[in-house]
Amino acid sequence: MSPRREQEMVPRAEFRSYYGRPILKQPAWKVPDVPGYLFLGGLAGSSAMLGALGGATGRPGLARASRLVAAGSAVASVGALIHDLGRPERFLNMLRVLKPTSPLSVGSWILAPFSGLASASAASELTGLLPRLGTAAGAASAGLGPAMCTYTAVLLADTAIPAWHEAHRELPFLFAGGALTSGAGAALIAAPAAEQGPARRIGLIGAGMELAAAYRMERGLGLVGEPYRQGRPGKLLRAGRALTAVGAGLSVLGRRSRAVSAIAGAAYLAAGLCTRFGVFEAGKASAADPKYVVIPQRERLAGAAEPVVIEQSGAALSRP
């Protein structure tokens, strides 16, 4: 479907504003720090799962590659987060309290032990020292892996940014799927060909999750879904979907070729980057234009004023 046609799906609505100025503040988070942090966290989480499961099922090459990727990207994710702080020297204040109402607090308490455990596992893998402790650390990091893959979705959704907040049901699945394809992508590049089977299958499962969540986000959110379809974020997300599809296709068709598998892996990783940057940019776009704040809130007020019967599915039964 062409972009032009997609625009017409949302009817033009009139709204008033203060000199067209934004109502919300744009996120102060830096690019590439924060979208990079989102991507690396997902890559680390799924790689830890691949590493532990690979080790447990007798695939030492896959385990080694994935453990190293998990540690490297977890440490890089921490680095990106600290670099983005206005006062980086105070990064330890993140662990000053544990607040369930703050996804960044919860996330810090996931990320900090995860990166420690993943690093211990990778260090053991590299040096050959304390192999049992290394395996245990890898297993523990894999236990935190699913949370690593998804907590950043809550981090974005728990804001007033319309495109992020209204997607709070879909974003965790988009990020989980994206994390699985990223981890699979790294393994398709770095793991021995004979042990790539699980990575291939994880990639296909992740691609399915990611594409389904992206479809729902772009179609199901009405006006606030518009930034996901238009402009730079729209291009990035379309590129992400195309790369995911290419990665999935090549990973199956080229499974006998080392080179084609590596290309599939690179496509998966590029897809993960495009999707995170696209989601990030879409949020910024929805904060920049007051229509994404005013029009949905006006509709909500109008809906509350008149007795509209809402079905469980969310479809309006009777609207005068």
Place this chain on the structure above:
Amino acid sequence: MTTGHTGTTGTTWRDRLAGPLADPAGEAGHADGHPPRMGFFTDTSICIGCKACEVACKEWNGVPDTGLDLLGSSYDNTGALGANSWRHVAFVEQRVPAERVELGMPGIGAPEQPQRAETDDAGVRWLMSSDVCKHCTHAACLDVCPTGSLFRTEFGTVVVQEDICNGCGYCVPACPYGVIERRESDGRAFKCTLCYDRLRDGLEPACAKACPTDSIQFGPLDELRERAERRVEQLHDRGVPEARLYGEDPDDGVGGDGAFFLLLDEPEVYGLPPDPVVTTRDLPAMWKHMGMAAVAAAAGALAAFLGGRR
């Protein structure tokens, strides 16, 4: 509701995230006998746009200047609230029938004078409004702050502890009003403190002190709400049907604002969101969906290892 009952205070964890809350300071842990909840009632119908509030705030709180920036939007050269603007006077120029210019200013001149339709001002009305941090009952900035830097004072207001803030910037997109902001020259987040230092010494905030028309009124929130109700009735009686309160309702999406307003047009005309909701109201649903996605990811990974030979 029985789930999440804390047993002692009678509030549930859901009450802590959204909905009316009688005593935010008490809920935040301040002992019985703490001061009443204090706030602002900004009556924009008597704002004259002098910006004394902006100046007094900057002077008292040592807020850096924002440079000379002519925005070309009426007399507003501040633009918006931010790290370096804790009060912001909005200026809206509207074309209206000349009779509508009478705003019912209390106690000035003879009432019911017909407007001079021949002057250049005929048919234009100016809306002026001094905006400020709303000190929400359910403050998203405070909820999402990972360091505990943002906290609820004994007056029920919301303040940043600058010696704790590490500049993560999470409060910035969390605020449904676009108030709090990271100061680029400093790296930390800043906003109105409702002059916490002055309140502790029994003084009123600098902006309210400086306001020459009492458009900015400071006091216990309960009293301000009553006063505001009376003022709206008075304006309606004087033929200003468009007068309405904004942010005074404890049943709104943020549990009511500690700083609320009397407006003469829709909130969005002043740059305010018409129906703000604290984002953490939906946090239980977010954690739930994250849990489901995490389980799906784990199941997917397990299935991939169990499901094939290679």
